[in-house]
Amino acid sequence: MPLLEVRNLSVTIPTPEGDVHAVRAINLEIEKGEIHGVIGESGCGKTMTGMTLLGLAPKGARIVADSLHFDGEDLSKNAGRLRGRRIGLISQDPAAALNPVLSIARQMDDVLRAHRNMSRQERWAEASSLLAATGLPDPQRVLKSYPHQLSGGMQQRVVIAQALATGADFLIADEPTTALDVSVGAQVLALLRKLVSDRGLTVLMITHDMDVIAEACDRVTVLYAGLSVETGPVGEVLQQPGHPYTQALLAALPDAAPHGARLAAIEGSIPPPRSGIEGCAFAPRCPKAMPVCAMQVPPKRLAEAHRWLCHLPASAP
Numbered sequence: 001m002p003l004l005e006v007r008n009l010s011v012t013i014p015t016p017e018g019d020v021h022a023v024r025a026i027n028l029e030i031e032k033g034e035i036h037g038v039i040g041e042s043g044c045g046k047t048m049t050g051m052t053l054l055g056l057a058p059k060g061a062r063i064v065a066d067s068l069h070f071d072g073e074d075l076s077k078n079a080g081r082l083r084g085r086r087i088g089l090i091s092q093d094p095a096a097a098l099n100p101v102l103s104i105a106r107q108m109d110d111v112l113r114a115h116r117n118m119s120r121q122e123r124w125a126e127a128s129s130l131l132a133a134t135g136l137p138d139p140q141r142v143l144k145s146y147p148h149q150l151s152g153g154m155q156q157r158v159v160i161a162q163a164l165a166t167g168a169d170f171l172i173a174d175e176p177t178t179a180l181d182v183s184v185g186a187q188v189l190a191l192l193r194k195l196v197s198d199r200g201l202t203v204l205m206i207t208h209d210m211d212v213i214a215e216a217c218d219r220v221t222v223l224y225a226g227l228s229v230e231t232g233p234v235g236e237v238l239q240q241p242g243h244p245y246t247q248a249l250l251a252a253l254p255d256a257a258p259h260g261a262r263l264a265a266i267e268g269s270i271p272p273p274r275s276g277i278e279g280c281a282f283a284p285r286c287p288k289a290m291p292v293c294a295m296q297v298p299p300k301r302l303a304e305a306h307r308w309l310c311h312l313p314a315s316a317p
């Protein structure tokens, strides 16, 4: 059984102007010990999916799923309890995740006190060892610092140490390198990989950067308009993308995609989040669209562990 199993998740947010379909039908299977990338254009539901797993969907949101399970526990009932105990968040902006007026020592200690049964001395030693585990060179000095005295890369390492301090073994990293310089971002990705292998962590890596998928992830799920349209091992999806959307994303990357390349623009835009979708959501932008595409929901295509949704037969790509 996968560590995280999400089947047919939808998240609908009622607003005075009508329902926003932030997530329409997302499937995710994440095995323990993998870094699973989730990629797609802005507004495709990446953050909303992560927030729903953390029990932090907006108030009033309607969350429906055939399955929403973490390590056998039903997240639709227990997400709040699992957050901070098993599931942690690393967000895009480490400065915003840290309290500017409290020392790092105090912030680490607050987390350890809330989650672990340790004496004061044990908590100090644990805070220091967690900061060292994130590659911070002088943990004692970092503990005495305030967030503004640290660089963005150091702040992100502190945020990761805080997530580990809760005891979380599943991290949702929402664009964790976007606010960082390219080289610092690469170091943070290397750190996450190291933590996965040293500590048996599992990471859901949200990004719109193909390089992050290629460099850091084992498997990837591609989202389009709140739908998971393709999933599989990174090598297979990048080398032989099945879905025309993934093909277009990869084709739109410059030949020698510079390090840090973001998703290149492809013509057209995603369907408005308030509208319903008939047939294939990508049909209005798809260069391979056929009449059936606008009318019928595309079937699942399979190539072993690699799956995608399309009316074209599996041999077509």
Ligand SMILES: Nc1ncnc2c1ncn2[C@@H]1O[C@H](COP(=O)(O)OP(=O)(O)OP(=O)(O)O)[C@@H](O)[C@H]1O
Pocket: 013, 015, 020, 021, 022, 023, 040, 041, 042, 043, 044, 045, 046, 047, 048, 049, 058, 208, 273
């Ligand atoms: N609180 C909210 N109320 C109404 N609509 C929302 C709310 N939060 C998100 N949405 C909408 O839900 C959709 C999905 O948003 P989400 O933030 O998950 O996108 P994303 O894939 O993370 O995009 P980005 O790459 O820009 O971060 C968008 O259309 C967004 O405008």
Ligand code: SF4
Pocket: 243, 244, 245, 280, 281, 282, 283, 284, 286, 287, 288, 289, 290, 293, 298, 309, 310, 311, 312
């Ligand atoms: S189902 Fe049709 S429109 Fe959708 S991606 Fe496949 S070929 Fe394109």
Ligand SMILES: [Mg+2]
Pocket: 046, 047, 048
């Ligand atoms: Mg987002």
